[in-house]
Amino acid sequence: MSKAFISQIIQESTDCTGVTANQAAGDLIAAIVKELKTTGGFTLPSFGTFTVRKTKARKALNPRTGEPVKVKAGKTVRFKASPNLKKAV
Known part of the structure; x- marks a missing residue:
């Protein structure tokens, strides 16, 4: 799914201009x-x-060279699907 897809859906469902739909998606x-x-x-x-x-910070391997690389601690986004979505798919 892309921003263009979202703006297209907004434009079709609300009968607005493409610029307005793109701004709404953004x-x-x-x-x-x-x-x-x-x-x-x-x-x-x-x-x-x-x-x-x-x-957490960890050690990983560079896939091209096989050298060990330090990976800094950070943040990531996780998604858990709802039971309704699981049923629909």
Whole structure:
């Protein structure tokens, strides 16, 4: 799914211009990102839950050279599908 896909769906369902739909899609994505940053989670009912999790620093291997590489601690976003989404798919 892309921003263009989301804006196309918004445009078709609301009969607005492409520019307005693109701006609405951008605002929607920005609101989701802001919610993830502030609360660490976001839930779309009947779709699923996004959560932010911390990752620990670790050692990994460079696949090309096989050399060990240090990977810094960071954050990642996880998604858990709702039972309704699992049934539908």
